[in-house]
Amino acid sequence: MIALLNRRYTARVATSKDEVSWAQALRARCFGIECAYDVDQFDVLCTHILIHSEADNQLVGCFRMMPLSGAEISNSYSAQYYDLSALEKFSGRMVEMGRFCVAPAQNDPDILRLALGAMTAYVDDNAIDFIFGCSSFAGIETEKYLDTFAMLTARHLAPKRWLPQIKAPCVFEYAAHLRCHPDLKKARLQMPPLLRTYLTMGGWVSDHAVIDRQLNTLHVFTGVEIAAIPPVRKRLMRAVVG
Numbered sequence: 001m002i003a004l005l006n007r008r009y010t011a012r013v014a015t016s017k018d019e020v021s022w023a024q025a026l027r028a029r030c031f032g033i034e035c036a037y038d039v040d041q042f043d044v045l046c047t048h049i050l051i052h053s054e055a056d057n058q059l060v061g062c063f064r065m066m067p068l069s070g071a072e073i074s075n076s077y078s079a080q081y082y083d084l085s086a087l088e089k090f091s092g093r094m095v096e097m098g099r100f101c102v103a104p105a106q107n108d109p110d111i112l113r114l115a116l117g118a119m120t121a122y123v124d125d126n127a128i129d130f131i132f133g134c135s136s137f138a139g140i141e142t143e144k145y146l147d148t149f150a151m152l153t154a155r156h157l158a159p160k161r162w163l164p165q166i167k168a169p170c171v172f173e174y175a176a177h178l179r180c181h182p183d184l185k186k187a188r189l190q191m192p193p194l195l196r197t198y199l200t201m202g203g204w205v206s207d208h209a210v211i212d213r214q215l216n217t218l219h220v221f222t223g224v225e226i227a228a229i230p231p232v233r234k235r236l237m238r239a240v241v242g
Contacts, residue, residue, distance in 0.1 A: 006110060006113075006114055007054070007110075008053065008054055008055070008108065008110055009051050009052065009053060009054060009060065009061075009108075009110060009111060009114050010051070010052045010054060010114075011049055011050070011051045011114045011115065011117065011118040012049070012050055012052075013047055013048065013049060013050075014047075014048035014049070014050050019048070019050060020043060020048050021037060022050065022059050022062075023048050023050060023059070023062040023064070023099075024037040024038050024039050024043070025037050025038075026059055026061075026062055026101060026103060027062065027099055027101055029103070029104060030101035030102070030103070030104065031101070031215050032215075032216065033215075038099070040077075042064075042066060042076075042077050042098075043064065045066050046064035046065060046066045046098075047064065047065045047066075047122065048062065048063075048064045049062060049063050049064070049065070049115065049118045049119075049122075050062050051111055051114055051115060051118075058103070059103065060102065060103045060106045060108075060111055061100075061101065061102045061103065061106070061111045061112075061114075061115060062099070062100075062101060063097060063098065063099055063100035063101070063115060063119075064097070064098055064099050065095050065096065065097050065098075065119070065122055066095065066096045066098070067093065067094070067095050067126060067128075068094045068095070068096060069093065069094060070087055070088050070089060070090035070091060070092075070094065071088055073087050073088055073090075073094065074088065076096045076132075077096060077098050077133075077134070078096060078098075078132060078133060078134050078221055079167075080167075081134065081167060081168045081210045081212075081219070081221075082164040082165070082166075082167050082168070082206060082210070082221045083164060083165035083166065083167040084164055084221075085165070086161060086162050086163060086164070086165070087132075087162055087164075087223075089161075090129075090130055090162070092128075092129025092130055092226075093126065093127055093128050093129050093130070094128065094129065094130045094131070094132065095122065095123065095126070095128045095130075095131055095132075096131075096132055096133055097119060097131055097132070097133045098133045098134065100115065100133075100194055109193075112193055112194065112197065116197060116237055117237065119131070120237040120238055123226060124238075128226060129225070129226050129227065130223060130224070130225055130226065131198075131223070131224040131226070132221065132222060132223040132224070133221075133222055134210070134219040134220070134221060134222070135192055135194060135195035135198065135205070135219055135220050135221075135222040136192060136212075136215070136217040136218070136219040137190075137192055137209070137217060137218040137219065138192075138216075138217060139216060139217070139218070140211050140212070140213060140216060140217065140218055142172045142174070142209070142211075142218065144190065145190050145218065146174075146182075147182040147183045147184075147186045147187040147190060148182070148186075148187045148188075148190040148191050149172075149174035149175075149209070150174075150180050150181075150182035150187065151182045151184060151187040151188075152174070152175075152205050152220070153174060153175045153207070154182070156199055156203070156204050156205050157175060157204060157205065157206075157207055158204040158205060158206060158207070158221075158223060159204065162204075162223065163206070163207065164206040164207075164221045166208055168210040168211075170210070170211040170213070171208045171209060171210050171211060172208060172209045172211060172218065173207065173208045174207070174208060174209060175207035175208065176207070176208075195220070195222060198222050198224050200233060201224050201228075201229045201230075201233055202224065202225070202228040202229050202230060202233075203222055203223060203224040204222070204223055204224075205220040205221060205222050205223075206220050206221035206222075208220075
C-alpha cells in the first residue's frame with residue numbers, strides 16, 4: 001500500500017468511502033462545481049490518493065488512478081472526449097491518472113512532488129507501462145495559451161501510431177493552425193504544472209484541445225510511456241518514494 005511522507009505532507013491510499021468522499025469534496029471545491037461532491041461512475045474503479053498536511057491533517061491534494069489494458073482504454077474517462085482506438089493496440093499495462101487537484105491557496109511544489117512519488121510507487125508496484133490522462137488549463141479562452149499550444153505542436157505531439165483522434169463536439173485544433181515560433185518562457189509559465197512535469201518525463205499530447213465548458217477548462221490528452229522516461233528523471237522520482 002502506498003504511504004509516503006516528507007517533512008510537511010503525507011500521501012496515502014483512501015481506505016474507506018468516507019475518505020473517498022473527502023477527495024470528492026475537495027474536487028468539487030477546486031473545479032467550481034455547485035454540488036458538495038464531485039462524483040462520477042469511474043470513482044468506484046479507481047485507487048484514490050490523498051495528500052494531507054502534517055501540521056493540521058488537512059486534505060491539501062488528491063488524485064485517482066484506474067488500471068486498464070489497451071483493449072480496455074475505450075472504457076476510460078479520457079475516452080469520453082478522445083478517440084483512443086489507436087492505443088487499443090498498446091500491449092502493456094496502463095493506468096489513467098485523473099482528477100488531480102490541489103486545495104485552493106496551496107501552492108507548495110512539495111504537494112505535486114509527493115503526488116508524483118505516490119504515482120511512481122503505484123507504477124512500480126503494478127508494473128505499469130503507460131500513464132495517461134487529461135491535462136487541464138484553467139478557463140476556455142484559447143488565446144491566452146497560444147504560446148503553449150505552439151510549443152506543444154513543435155515539440156511534444158504524440159507519435160502518429162498513438163495519436164488520439166477527435167471525438168468531442170467542441171475542440172481547438174491547435175496543431176493544424178499554430179506553426180509560429182513560440183515565446184518559450186511564456187509558454188512554460190502558461191502551462192499547467194502537472195503537464196510540464198509529464199513533458200519532462202518524455203510525455204506527449206494530442207494535437208487538439210477539448211473545450212470543456214462544464215468544468216470551464218481546456219484539456220489535452222497526455223501520455224507517458226514508462227520506457228521512454230529518462231533514467232535521471234526516474235531516479236529523481238524514486239528518490240521521493242525512498
